Amino acid sequence: MSLIFEHFNHWVVVILMMIGLYIVITANNLVKKVVGLNIFQSAVFLMYITMGKVVGGTAPILAEGVTQYSNPLPHVLILTAIVVGVATTAVGLSLVLRIKSAYGTIEENEFQNKEDVI
Amino acid sequence: MTVLIDLILLAMLVITAFRIIYIKDLFSVVMLFGIYSFLCAALFVTLDAVDVAFTEASVGAGISTVLMLSTIAITGRKEKLSLHSHTFATLIVLLTGGALIYGTFDMPLFGLADNPVHEHVAPRYIETSPTEIGLPNMVTSVLASYRGFDTFGETVVVFAAAIGVFSLLGVRGKPTELLAQEQGLTQHKVLRVVAKISIPLIILFALYVQFHGDFGPGGGFQAGVIAAAAFILYALTFSLRKAVGVVSPRFVKYLAPVGVLLYASVGLVSMLNGANFLDYNVLAADPVDGQHYGIIIIELGVGITVFSVMLGIFYAFAGQVEKANVQ
Numbered sequence: 001m002s003l004i005f006e007h008f009n010h011w012v013v014v015i016l017m018m019i020g021l022y023i024v025i026t027a028n029n030l031v032k033k034v035v036g037l038n039i040f041q042s043a044v045f046l047m048y049i050t051m052g053k054v055v056g057g058t059a060p061i062l063a064e065g066v067t068q069y070s071n072p073l074p075h076v077l078i079l080t081a082i083v084v085g086v087a088t089t090a091v092g093l094s095l096v097l098r099i100k101s102a103y104g105t106i107e108e109n110e111f112q113n114k115e116d117v118i
Numbered sequence: 119m120t121v122l123i124d125l126i127l128l129a130m131l132v133i134t135a136f137r138i139i140y141i142k143d144l145f146s147v148v149m150l151f152g153i154y155s156f157l158c159a160a161l162f163v164t165l166d167a168v169d170v171a172f173t174e175a176s177v178g179a180g181i182s183t184v185l186m187l188s189t190i191a192i193t194g195r196k197e198k199l200s201l202h203s204h205t206f207a208t209l210i211v212l213l214t215g216g217a218l219i220y221g222t223f224d225m226p227l228f229g230l231a232d233n234p235v236h237e238h239v240a241p242r243y244i245e246t247s248p249t250e251i252g253l254p255n256m257v258t259s260v261l262a263s264y265r266g267f268d269t270f271g272e273t274v275v276v277f278a279a280a281i282g283v284f285s286l287l288g289v290r291g292k293p294t295e296l297l298a299q300e301q302g303l304t305q306h307k308v309l310r311v312v313a314k315i316s317i318p319l320i321i322l323f324a325l326y327v328q329f330h331g332d333f334g335p336g337g338g339f340q341a342g343v344i345a346a347a348a349f350i351l352y353a354l355t356f357s358l359r360k361a362v363g364v365v366s367p368r369f370v371k372y373l374a375p376v377g378v379l380l381y382a383s384v385g386l387v388s389m390l391n392g393a394n395f396l397d398y399n400v401l402a403a404d405p406v407d408g409q410h411y412g413i414i415i416i417e418l419g420v421g422i423t424v425f426s427v428m429l430g431i432f433y434a435f436a437g438q439v440e441k442a443n444v445q
Contacts, residue, residue, distance in 0.1 A: 005121060005228070006227040006228045006229075007222050007223070007225070007227070007228065008125065008128065008228070009124070009128065009228050010222040010225055010228070011219060011222060012128040012131065012132060014215055014218040014219050014222065015132055015135075015215070016131065016132065016135055017215075017218070018211045018212075018214065018215040018218075019132075019135040019136060019138075019139060020135070021210075021211055021214065022139060022207055022208070022211045023138065023139055025202065025207040025210065025211070026139075026200055026202045026204055026207045027197070027200065028197060028198055028199070028200040028201070028202065029144065029197040029198070030193075031144055031147075031148075031186060031189055031190055031193060032138075032144065032147055032197055034186070035138060035147055035148070035151050035186070036138075038151065038182070039135050039138070039151075039154070042154070042155070042158055042178075045158070045170075045174075046158065046161070049161075049162055049165045049167045049170060050165060050228065051233070051235050052165070052166070052167065052235070053165045053166055053167075053228070053229050054166075054229055054230070054231050054236065055228075055229030055230070055231075056229075056231075057166060057231070058166060059166045059167070059168045059335070060166070060244065060255075060256040060257055061168075061254055061255045061256065061257075061334065061335070062248045062254035062255075062256070063254075068231065069166075069244050069256070070165075070166035070167070071235060071236050071240045072240065072243055072244065072256040072257045072259075072260050073239060073240050073243065073260060074167075074235075075167045075169055075170050075257050076257055076260045076261045076265060076268075077268075078167070078170050079169050079170050079173050079257070079261065079337075079339060080261070080268070080269060080272040080339065081272075082170065082173045082174055082177050082178070082339075083173060083177060083272070083276060083339045083343065083424060084272055084275050084276055084279070085177075086177045086178075086181055086182045086185075086428075087275070087276045087279030087280065087427060087431070088279055089182055089185065090185055090279060090283050090431045090435075091279050091282040091283055091286070093185055093186065093189045093435070094282070094283045094286040094287045094434065094435070095286060096189055096193065097189060097192060097193070097286075097287060097435075097438055098286055098287075100192060100193045106193045107197075107198050109200075109201050110198075
């Protein structure tokens, strides 16, 4: 039973990552693919934050009478990664918009066989 | 109790993600993704990462939802039936997932204080940063001082992404005749009144998060996103034209590099004072004071860049939506 709790977070990370991968592979619509990529990405974030957690610790902000803090380093890495993530998502979505204006569709199977018009 | 909350949130996260696979209506997909981000943020709080939760809540549930909505406003909200082989995809996903789950059995157990990840560097940050940097929030100390190079790189990446979006979609220097007609949610009185009340408070909160980030959760990244969200809310409820009148796209375009340059200039000043790039100890007579000055200025630089990049990206997307509507 304890094995389940000690690995539960890791398993959920794997499941979320695989859901993201599945959406990226099967989705026909490019916006949905971007959503899939974001889910995949957030699974990685969750992995880092899970590793930083110490049971019985608190948030890494100095406080009276606290001796055990969680690890601040993964927090720093992921905090910046989230903002960079939304910026790169915006680049991806603007590529989707350009594909829409060039081909008139963002369904993968519809523009795949069209002549290169860009 | 925390474990129980943790388990419930994780289960909800999986259910939300699982629903996204099968829904063909992209509007619902984007809304579910907003919920997903918010659940993520709640989960980060239970895992002690308050700064990260802050960022995820403002970015995931705020900005990226708006960007995706403006995209589907142009591209349409229905996904067509996929012709991909689902059995093949399922096979790949199951194989990869199985291998990864097999790998987790070799991972250190969740939450133990003597896991390898807590052995190196982190103890030094936790033990000496309150006296060496003089800030109670260790995340800010690590972000802005110990790993200042990293954060500088991330700020440049955010700026570069803005350049990418601007060059792909274009951003107008000044309002054009496309924006001539009055828009906005004129019929929604309640929304307009609530937005009017909350926008000043959101901006005030963003400033608090910006300048109180050294002592509590927060900092330049979160503050920039929150401030941008206030202006985006204004643009959505009171028409893009009015928002462009308050903060013009041209201003945003010039403001984005200012933050990056402000950050870099702190590094140059410390180099001129004979220390390494971004070594704040030499900025004042007392090293701890120097750290304070350095961190406040570079957090301001990060805040300015993130704010202008987020708002600029929104303007670029909103401009596309307007163009599509006019056509």
